[in-house]
Amino acid sequence: SSEVTQDPAVSVALGQTVRITCQGDSLRRIYASWYQQKPGQAPVLVIYGQNNRPSGIPDRFSGSSSGNTASLTITGAQAEDEADYYCDSRDDSGNHVVFGGGTKLTVL
Amino acid sequence: QVQLQESGPGLVKPSQTLSLTCSVSGDSVGSAYHYWSWIRQHPGKGLEWIGYIYYDGSTYYNPSLKSRATISGDTSKNQFSLKLRSATVADTAIYYCARASHDYFEYWGQGTPVTVSS
Numbered sequence: 001s002s003e004v005t006q007d008p009a010v011s012v013a014l015g016q017t018v019r020i021t022c023q024g025d026s027l028r029r030i031y032a033s034w035y036q037q038k039p040g041q042a043p044v045l046v047i048y049g050q051n052n053r054p055s056g057i058p059d060r061f062s063g064s065s066s067g068n069t070a071s072l073t074i075t076g077a078q079a080e081d082e083a084d085y086y087c088d089s090r091d092d093s094g095n096h097v098v099f100g101g102g103t104k105l106t107v108l
Numbered sequence: 109q110v111q112l113q114e115s116g117p118g119l120v121k122p123s124q125t126l127s128l129t130c131s132v133s134g135d136s137v138g139s140a141y142h143y144w145s146w147i148r149q150h151p152g153k154g155l156e157w158i159g160y161i162y163y164d165g166s167t168y169y170n171p172s173l174k175s176r177a178t179i180s181g182d183t184s185k186n187q188f189s190l191k192l193r194s195a196t197v198a199d200t201a202i203y204y205c206a207r208a209s210h211d212y213f214e215y216w217g218q219g220t221p222v223t224v225s226s
Contacts, residue, residue: 033212035155042204042219043155048212086155090211095168097145097157097208 002026002091006100012077013108020103022070022087030094032070032087034063037102043086047072074105082107110134112205112217120199120224126192130205130217131185138163138183143208146179146190148201149219156201160208161188195224 004024012018022032031050035043045054047063060075070089074081087100116128130144137144145160159169161179169177173192181188192199200223207215 030211035213042216043213044216045212045214048214054214088155088157088211088213096170097160099147099155099157102154 002089002096002098004032004087004089004098004100006085006087006103008101009104009106011106011108012074014079015076017073017075018077018105020072020074020085020105022072022089022100023068024089024098024100025068026089026091026098027065027068027070030090031065032063032089034061034070034072035086035088036081037084037086038082046085077105077107079107081105110207110215112207112215114203114205114217114220116203116220116222118221118223120195120222121226122196122224124195126190126195126199126222126224128190128203128205128220128222129187130189131187132207133186135207136183137161137181137186137188141209143168144179144181144188145206145208145213146177147204147206147213148199149204150198150201158190158192158203197224199224 034047037043051063086102111133113131120126143160146158176193178191202219204219205217206213
């Protein structure tokens with residue numbers, strides 16, 4: 001199956017570490033990418049590849065993968081990190097994109 | 109800096125064709141190894157990939173939309189477009205265009221809302 005699943009909601013205390021996960025069989029062979037979306041804004045790429053951050057993304061964002069699970073970790077979450085986070089993957093052909101359902105992160 | 113801007117009607121009648129254009133600056137839609145993409149987001153919901161056109165003109169679509177969607181490119185205007193035939197209220201969404209490199213979408217337009225209603 002090419003589907004990828006995410007927990008609908010996660011919360012974290014300000015300054016603490018949070019892990020957001022994405023599960024799917026396709027993640028055994030390819031890396032997920034991660035996007036942050038704040039209300040009323042377009043998604044922004046925060047992690048791609050094994051663990052790469054685009055320019056301008058704080059180093060508190062990191063990515064990892066194990067088996068069929070990809071993870072986005074925010075070390076020392078800030079209030080401005082409160083957002084929806086989406087992972088994406090590819091189907092078996094590699095030509096079709098699949099997004100996870102998204103995780104709403106609340107920073108307490 | 110690559111920038112993308114969606115444009116098109118914000119209101120479409122049911123059964124008509126939803127047509128959107130993405131204007132690109134800072135890169136060429138004919139540039140190698142980039143996928144020029146359309147993604148949508150239904151109100152209050154997650155992201156849905158619609159499809160993309162590769163630099164060589166080949167196209168790939170979400171199987172659930174393949175029968176109604178067409179993505180085309182115009183290198184002379186540095187634009188690419190989406191046509192979604194036989195629109196229904198279920199096509200009401202924010203539509204984003206984006207540029208993908210390899211396995212990730214690195215540049216996104218701001219999005220344009222489209223409502224399908226009579």
